[in-house]
Amino acid sequence: MQKIIFMDIDGTLVNDHGIIPDSAKQAVRQARENGHLVFICTGRSKAELFPEILEVGFDGIIGAAGGYIEIDEEVLLHERVSTEDVEHLVAYFDEHGIDYYLESNGGLFASKNCKAHIRKIIDNFIMENPHAREEVEKGLQPFHDCLIEGENPIRDDINKISFLGSDVPISEISREFEAKFTVISSTVPIFGENSGELSVPGIHKATAIEILINHLKIDKQNTFAYGDGLNDLEMLEYVQYGIAMGNAKEPVKLAADDITDTHDEHGIYNSFKKYGLL
Numbered sequence: 001m002q003k004i005i006f007m008d009i010d011g012t013l014v015n016d017h018g019i020i021p022d023s024a025k026q027a028v029r030q031a032r033e034n035g036h037l038v039f040i041c042t043g044r045s046k047a048e049l050f051p052e053i054l055e056v057g058f059d060g061i062i063g064a065a066g067g068y069i070e071i072d073e074e075v076l077l078h079e080r081v082s083t084e085d086v087e088h089l090v091a092y093f094d095e096h097g098i099d100y101y102l103e104s105n106g107g108l109f110a111s112k113n114c115k116a117h118i119r120k121i122i123d124n125f126i127m128e129n130p131h132a133r134e135e136v137e138k139g140l141q142p143f144h145d146c147l148i149e150g151e152n153p154i155r156d157d158i159n160k161i162s163f164l165g166s167d168v169p170i171s172e173i174s175r176e177f178e179a180k181f182t183v184i185s186s187t188v189p190i191f192g193e194n195s196g197e198l199s200v201p202g203i204h205k206a207t208a209i210e211i212l213i214n215h216l217k218i219d220k221q222n223t224f225a226y227g228d229g230l231n232d233l234e235m236l237e238y239v240q241y242g243i244a245m246g247n248a249k250e251p252v253k254l255a256a257d258d259i260t261d262t263h264d265e266h267g268i269y270n271s272f273k274k275y276g277l278l
Contacts, residue, residue: 003222003277005031006041006062006209006235007268009053010187011228012245013040015263017132018139023269025056031277032057039071039212041205043187043197043231045103045159046070050142064103064159065182065199065231066208076215077208078105079200081158085180089161089198090153092176100163102153109155110147117164118144121190140190160199165192187229197231205231206238224275226260226268228252243271 007013007028014020028038040049041062049061060071067079086102090111093100099114122140126133161181163173174183177198186195205225213220223239225232228248236242236256244256245267253259260274261267272278 001222002035002037002218003031003224004037004039004213004216004218005272005277006039006205006223006225006239007058008225008227008229008232008235009040009042009044011189011247012226012232012263013053013056013268014139015135016189017135018143019135020052020056021263021266021268023266024263027269027272027278028056028058031272032059034277036277037216037218041209041225041227041235043160043199043229045108046105047103047107047146048143050146052142060212062205062208062212063105065197066204066206067159067200068105069208069212071212071215077211079159079203080156081161081181081200083154083156086156086158086161087154088180089177093163096166096168098163098166098168098173100161101147102155102158103160103162104155104157105159106157107148108146109151109153110149111153112149114164115144115147115149118147121164121192125190160197162186162188162191162197163195165195168194170194170196184230187231199231205235207234209235209238224277226271241275 037059039060040058043065045064069076099117100111101114102109181198182201221240224241225235225239226243228245233255242256243258244253246262260271
């Protein structure tokens with residue numbers, strides 16, 4: 001019987017260096033050859049879905065933490081942040097010296113010092129982990145390079161906002177924006193302490209999955225999902241088989257039906273095999 005599988009990217013499909021293990025590519029491709037559907041289900045916006053990710057081969061995209069759904073080049077859903085709310089967060093982050101980037105399907109629009117900040121994060125990581133240089137440059141460099149500087153940040157096409165770590169506690173940022181955004185810790189660990197994401201409230205990966213499976217007329221009992229971060233909680237709780245990666249945060253493991261190995265220990269492949277998807 002055909003199954004539908006929802007796959008987070010950061011920390012799930014890709015490792016901490018931004019690299020997709022070959023075993024994960026093989027698992028996705030073989031599952032699709034066996035007649036199952038595999039969808040990206042990520043906090044990333046479409047502009048962050050680089051060729052290496054899309055070339056794995058997927059049946060569609062849930063992006064922007066549930067705010068965007070695309071299948072067969074048809075857009076089923078696209079939620080955007082209001083211009084008023086963009087103005088609020090830009091003013092707040094600029095005033096408090098917090099570096100950020102605004103995510104749209106057409107590009108990632110960086111604040112004044114954001115790109116230099118990310119460059120410093122990458123350089124420091126390579127200095128401390130010289131053995132990982134090749135993977136980091138291959139996985140994280142495309143993200144750095146695609147950031148757009150110097151554009152007016154007040155836009156009407158923003159899906160989601162990510163901010164880097166700073167001296168401002170994320171709890172304080174959450175209090176500032178809790179009435180207008182869902183605020184979570186960043187799914188990219190190297191962004192540092194107090195880094196995070198702001199997304200449209202009431203929208204998350206599970207709401208998007210429900211819309212999609214209803215559109216495809218697929219029963220919920222045939223759903224699988226894989227994740228590791230806090231924005232995967234609703235997704236793992238909603239589907240029939242919610243599976244946490246071995247590297248997942250503890251609340252994610254507690255919410256999951258099962259726990260597989262880490263991404264670099266072939267967690268995706270091993271779990272697909274366990275559940276007869278291969």
